[in-house]
Amino acid sequence: MVGFQSPCVYIWLILFCVKTNGEDVDVLVLLPKDNSYLFSISMVRPAIEYAKKMIKLDTGFYSGLNFSVQYENSGCGSNALFSLVDRAFKKKPDLILGPVCEYAAADVVRMASHWDIPVISAGALAVGFKRKEGDYSHLTRIAPSYLKMAEIFSAMFHRFKWQNVLLVFDDDKEERNCYFTAEAVHSVLEPEELSMSVHVINSKHYNVDTDEIMNRISESQAVVIMCAGNDIIRDIMLAAYWRKLTNASYIYFSIELFNSSSYGNGSWKRGDRYDSEAKQAFASLNTVTLLRTVKPEFESFSIEMMKSVNSAGVLDQYSGDNMNVFMEGFHDALHLYALALHDIMKNGSDKKDGKQITQNMWNRTFEGIAGQVSIDSNGDRNGDFSVMTMMDPEDGTYKAVLNYFGANGSLQTLPGFSSNRFTLTERYETPNPDKSSGGLEVSTVTCISVGAVMSTLLVMAVYFFRKKYKIIIERQCQQEQHSLRKHHHLREDTIAFSMA
Ligand SMILES: *[C@@H]1O[C@H](CO)[C@@H](O)[C@H](O)[C@H]1NC(C)=O
Ligand SMILES: *[C@@H]1O[C@H](CO)[C@@H](O)[C@H](O)[C@H]1NC(C)=O
Ligand SMILES: *[C@@H]1O[C@H](CO)[C@@H](O)[C@H](O)[C@H]1NC(C)=O
Ligand SMILES: *[C@@H]1O[C@H](CO)[C@@H](O)[C@H](O)[C@H]1NC(C)=O
Ligand SMILES: *[C@@H]1O[C@H](CO)[C@@H](O)[C@H](O)[C@H]1NC(C)=O
Ligand SMILES: *[C@@H]1O[C@H](CO)[C@@H](O)[C@H](O)[C@H]1NC(C)=O
Ligand SMILES: *[C@@H]1O[C@H](CO)[C@@H](O)[C@H](O)[C@H]1NC(C)=O
Numbered sequence: 001m002v003g004f005q006s007p008c009v010y011i012w013l014i015l016f017c018v019k020t021n022g023e024d025v026d027v028l029v030l031l032p033k034d035n036s037y038l039f040s041i042s043m044v045r046p047a048i049e050y051a052k053k054m055i056k057l058d059t060g061f062y063s064g065l066n067f068s069v070q071y072e073n074s075g076c077g078s079n080a081l082f083s084l085v086d087r088a089f090k091k092k093p094d095l096i097l098g099p100v101c102e103y104a105a106a107d108v109v110r111m112a113s114h115w116d117i118p119v120i121s122a123g124a125l126a127v128g129f130k131r132k133e134g135d136y137s138h139l140t141r142i143a144p145s146y147l148k149m150a151e152i153f154s155a156m157f158h159r160f161k162w163q164n165v166l167l168v169f170d171d172d173k174e175e176r177n178c179y180f181t182a183e184a185v186h187s188v189l190e191p192e193e194l195s196m197s198v199h200v201i202n203s204k205h206y207n208v209d210t211d212e213i214m215n216r217i218s219e220s221q222a223v224v225i226m227c228a229g230n231d232i233i234r235d236i237m238l239a240a241y242w243r244k245l246t247n248a249s250y251i252y253f254s255i256e257l258f259n260s261s262s263y264g265n266g267s268w269k270r271g272d273r274y275d276s277e278a279k280q281a282f283a284s285l286n287t288v289t290l291l292r293t294v295k296p297e298f299e300s301f302s303i304e305m306m307k308s309v310n311s312a313g314v315l316d317q318y319s320g321d322n323m324n325v326f327m328e329g330f331h332d333a334l335h336l337y338a339l340a341l342h343d344i345m346k347n348g349s350d351k352k353d354g355k356q357i358t359q360n361m362w363n364r365t366f367e368g369i370a371g372q373v374s375i376d377s378n379g380d381r382n383g384d385f386s387v388m389t390m391m392d393p394e395d396g397t398y399k400a401v402l403n404y405f406g407a408n409g410s411l412q413t414l415p416g417f418s419s420n421r422f423t424l425t426e427r428y429e430t431p432n433p434d435k436s437s438g439g440l441e442v443s444t445v446t447c448i449s450v451g452a453v454m455s456t457l458l459v460m461a462v463y464f465f466r467k468k469y470k471i472i473i474e475r476q477c478q479q480e481q482h483s484l485r486k487h488h489h490l491r492e493d494t495i496a497f498s499m500a
Pocket of ligand 3: 231
């Protein structure tokens with residue numbers, strides 16, 4: 001018996017305990033340096049370093065994986081590509097983490113896919129990145145995309161049988177987070193035979209005309225879905241309250257996935273004379289946000305993150321009770337990569353096979369720092385979301401009343417849920433499906449790809465030129481990028497909103 005055992009163990013070791021010992025993995029992290037982003041290098045770095053440390057401590061199968069991580073400032077535009085190209089001239093990285101901003105990610109992911117380098121991002125959330133067959137073949141999204149978020153609306157529309165929807169969003173024409181958010185909601189609700197219309201505001205350049213928005217709302221719209229900064233949401237809700245448009249004929253949602261200080265307890269408060277009315281108005285507002293689950297390991301992670309971020313002097317935006325999802329995402333990204341690398345090494349492949357590693361990260365579920373992470377077979381994370389609502393208009397505190405689970409598509413009501421709140425008392429009998437008003441169809445899918453081709457070419461050209469004519473070209477580049485961006489926007493505006 002004893003004699004038999006050791007050869008067995010020996011064989012077992014050969015088969016399964018593949019040596020990841022001493023495997024060096026070269027990671028390039030592309031994130032903005034600017035701390036006004038929740039995903040700036042100083043915010044996310046501690047999370048990646050934490051994951052790296054834990055993987056190193058692990059005595060199981062990742063032991064010996066040696067990640068060498070380099071952080072580069074990606075900005076939110078084409079600088080990300082410059083950093084990648086600069087870096088690749090020395091030695092191509094084995095893995096790229098980031099970028100988060102859509103336009104930065106489009107450039108980098110195309111280039112990385114071409115070079116067979118896996119990219120894992122907690123951003124790149126726009127609809128366009130869903131198409132993995134070509135340009136974005138090496139992209140794995142570790143945070144739930146806007147499309148995954150939009151599923152909760154589709155589930156609610158089915159459950160509550162709503163017929164009309166008005167999308168109101170603030171398009172800053174730069175990073176365009178709300179534009180991409182609304183685009184996803186639009187593309188998920190589009191096939192549903194609803195009457196849908198769109199109202200775009202641009203708070204950066206124009207004062208927000210709440211009268212105009214109120215007219216749109218009262219023109220027979222029932223469910224209003226908004227994406228904008230909290231100040232604008234407050235103005236809109238106050239106007240609706242004053243116009244008595246907060247009764248049971250209307251249901252209001254705002255979408256706020258990342259900034260936990262923009263919703264929940266006290267989000268109506270400004271210390272001005274409208275606070276008490278704003279509180280009443282916010283009682284009619286529902287907020288869609290990420291569902292937070294907490295497991296014990298997460299506590300120590302949170303504490304450590306808070307310490308690191310504190311000591312780096314970048315706190316403020318980040319209030320302890322709601323963990324920054326980008327930290328969580330990039331932390332989990334490193335673990336996912338380690339799992340996949342281990343698997344493919346078992347099969348005799350190695351870290352240079354980016355395509356295989358990427359495929360191996362898809363269609364799998366693993367334990368992340370905050371709970372289970374499930375990546376679908378298209379390489380996008382399934383998302384869980386909550387609807388938060390003010391439960392008690394007296395003390396004005398918030399609670400989640402509905403949860404949506406992306407992996408099984410189910411909508412769960414929580415204690416405190418009241419169906420009255422989601423029932424329209426006055427239905428419009430003849431919703432007059434006005435398909436042409438949607439306008440977003442020809443959306444950014446085209447624009448991201450077109451934009452990315454153009455800007456990749458431009459940026460590459462400029463990069464090579466730069467070597468020779470550094471100063472002059474850089475100035476021109478800025479101008480060109482500027483006019484390219486304008487052109488870009490012009491195109492989208494005319495396509496997308498001429499009918500809105
Ligand atoms: C890990 O990688 C770094 C950089 O490549 C190297 O300096 C270091 O010696 C490696 N450590 C181990 C334990 O292999
Ligand atoms: C809600 O208010 C609008 C506008 O004041 C009014 O037309 C509508 O009848 C009201 N609906 C209910 C259910 O009170
Ligand atoms: C988060 O929201 C708060 C309140 O609306 C705002 O003051 C702050 O600037 C936001 N932070 C970021 C990083 O957007
Ligand atoms: C490893 O090879 C086996 C047998 O060929 C295959 O079934 C499995 O899917 C492969 N695993 C990976 C990670 O490619
Ligand atoms: C995903 O994995 C499951 C089992 O884990 C398998 O049945 C299914 O075929 C896979 N889907 C794809 C698209 O690979
Ligand atoms: C909001 O206030 C309620 C009641 O005071 C409290 O239970 C809850 O934890 C608070 N929520 C947040 C996010 O601070
Ligand atoms: C869906 O998944 C969630 C979380 O895993 C679970 O709590 C819920 O019961 C599931 N619902 C159904 C209908 O399977």
